[in-house]
Amino acid sequence: DTGVSQDPRHKITKRGQNVTFRCDPISEHNRLYWYRQTLGQGPEFLTYFQNEAQLEKSRLLSDRFSAERPKGSFSTLEIQRTEQGDSAMYLCASSQWEVLSGREKLFFGSGTQLSVL
Amino acid sequence: DQQVKQNSPSLSVQEGRISILNCDYTNSMFDYFLWYKKYPAEGPTFLISISSIKDKNEDGRFTVFLNKSAKHLSLHIVPSQPGDSAVYFCAAEALTSYGKLTFGQGTILTVHP
Numbered sequence: 102d103t104g105v106s107q108d109p110r111h112k113i114t115k116r117g118q119n120v121t122f123r124c125d126p127i128s129e130h131n132r133l134y135w136y137r138q139t140l141g142q143g144p145e146f147l148t149y150f151q152n153e154a155q156l157e158k159s160r161l162l163s164d165r166f167s168a169e170r171p172k173g174s175f176s177t178l179e180i181q182r183t184e185q186g187d188s189a190m191y192l193c194a195s196s197q198w199e200v201l202s203g204r205e206k207l208f209f210g211s212g213t214q215l216s217v218l
Numbered sequence: 219d220q221q222v223k224q225n226s227p228s229l230s231v232q233e234g235r236i237s238i239l240n241c242d243y244t245n246s247m248f249d250y251f252l253w254y255k256k257y258p259a260e261g262p263t264f265l266i267s268i269s270s271i272k273d274k275n276e277d278g279r280f281t282v283f284l285n286k287s288a289k290h291l292s293l294h295i296v297p298s299q300p301g302d303s304a305v306y307f308c309a310a311e312a313l314t315s316y317g318k319l320t321f322g323q324g325t326i327l328t329v330h331p
Binding site: 105132134141142143144145146149151156157192194196202204205206207208209210211212 | 267307316323
């Protein structure tokens with residue numbers, strides 16, 4: 102399968118614990134994005150990488166959140182001292198440049214559903 | 219503030235009829251618009267897009283219409299099929315946003331056989 106892969110699919114944790122999610126993008130894609138989706142809302146942009154460089158971070162990404170993409174391949178998103186408000190679906194996407202539209206075309210993974218108790 | 223809005227949380231349509239999903243936006247910097255479809259337990263998948271230089275784009279059963287003056291777009295599905303039942307998200311992008319999309323809240327489409 103050559104799609105975007107996310108692990109784990111589900112994570113249940115207690116408030117105050119740290120959690121880490123992993124995303125493996127489509128291999129030839131050099132851009133990788135993290136989005137968050139809460140119940141009843143659409144995905145919200147968190148951050149993105151061009152190869153290993155993190156180029157933009159949303160104000161939604163508090164200092165408890167950190168994302169890395171060592172060597173420009175897979176990425177991890179860590180949340181420290183989780184809070185109940187962190188409960189959401191965390192979506193990863195990678196993209197390829199589409200010549201016809203002149204835009205990045207995003208391919209999303211199935212997400213990691215985080216529940217903070 | 220919600221820059222992209224889908225005001226209908228749900229839509230129910232009979233198989234074979236037309237489904238029309240609506241979306242409004244407020245940010246004048248948006249110049250590219252997309253529709254994504256999402257099944258339960260899966261990530262969103264790209265459906266169709268339109269640039270602000272066009273007012274219509276068609277791909278098979280799916281057509282997106284853009285009314286820039288009203289800051290409104292719509293997705294038409296004709297004919298609707300039960301397999302189209304999913305959550306549909308409208309998304310918008312500004313030039314040089316590099317894949318940073320702003321999504322609406324989604325509309326749950328149910329197509330009844």
